[in-house]
Amino acid sequence: KAGVTQTPRYLIKTRGQQVTLSCSPISGHRSVSWYQQTPGQGLQFLFEYFSETQRNKGNFPGRFSGRQFSNSRSEMNVSTLELGDSALYLCASSSGQGHTGELFFGEGSRLTVL
């Protein structure tokens, strides 16, 4: 069974630009979560979607947004990029029903803001 796929894997942007990252979950998984990973900070929760509805969100500014489509694929968008947005953005999927706890992570999209 194919794993979680994130695109693009690497990208470079300049301050003020916006970026859209994509995540295709494991087939049958309806929950998609997004995390920002930076050195020394670990993983910070951005938001979680289930059946196109945002069920929870972290403490990030409104420049960070996301959505989920009817096929469970998800996108996250960051507008007006800042240098501090440089990070590895990880997407994770799960069945989303019950709470067995296992998240399946993609390899991430590494964003560099210049």
Add this chain to the structure above:
Amino acid sequence: AQSVTQLDSQVPVFEEAPVELRCNYSSSVSVYLFWYVQYPNQGLQLLLKYLSGSTLVKGINGFEAEFNKSQTSFHLRKPSVHISDTAEYFCAVSVPGTYKYIFGTGTRLKVLA
């Protein structure tokens, strides 16, 4: 609110030696506890989890962890490490029903030959 503290940012250990990676958490409500591993240039992979029941949890690759409610700890152990265990290890907690995981800052395990 919940928080997770991984006290050691880096742990060097010789091959075939035992290792313990420490994790402490803070929460006013019951939580689920997890350990994930991240190999270079990869996403995270679940090692083991504690939801309820026996406080000693066994995971993949010979790892185990013990939940200690009184000390709010969930330390990860392996009796004999291999070079291939070199990776970053993350402890995480989740409050049931929130679908949100709080991760620690990670511990880099470096296994030396």
